[in-house]
Amino acid sequence: MGRFRGGLRCIKYLLLGFNLLFWLAGSAVIAFGLWFRFGGTIKDLSSEDKSPEYFYMGLYVLVGAGALMMAVGFFGCCGAMRESQCVLGS
Numbered sequence: 001m002g003r004f005r006g007g008l009r010c011i012k013y014l015l016l017g018f019n020l021l022f023w024l025a026g027s028a029v030i031a032f033g034l035w036f037r038f039g040g041t042i043k044d045l046s047s048e049d050k051s052p053e054y055f056y057m058g059l060y061v062l063v064g065a066g067a068l069m070m071a072v073g074f075f076g077c078c079g080a081m082r083e084s085q086c087v088l089g090s
Helices: 002-038 051-082 085-089
Strands: none
Touching: 002 051, 051 085
């Protein structure tokens, strides 16, 4: 088992890096959604009266998806560092 130790360590840090990037992508998706929602530029894009309401619902879905990405990335980072299959599976 000693000769596989370096390879397993490499896989551990690759998994940690991938989950960290996934967490950062989730935070960027949340920031993008909130910036569009509260930035004030949406009123210029809309041509109909009901258009912003539907667009806002899409932005809320985007923020929710970003929160889910952040949660998955966070649990993945914690699971990779602790080498816990339970946390990685959740």
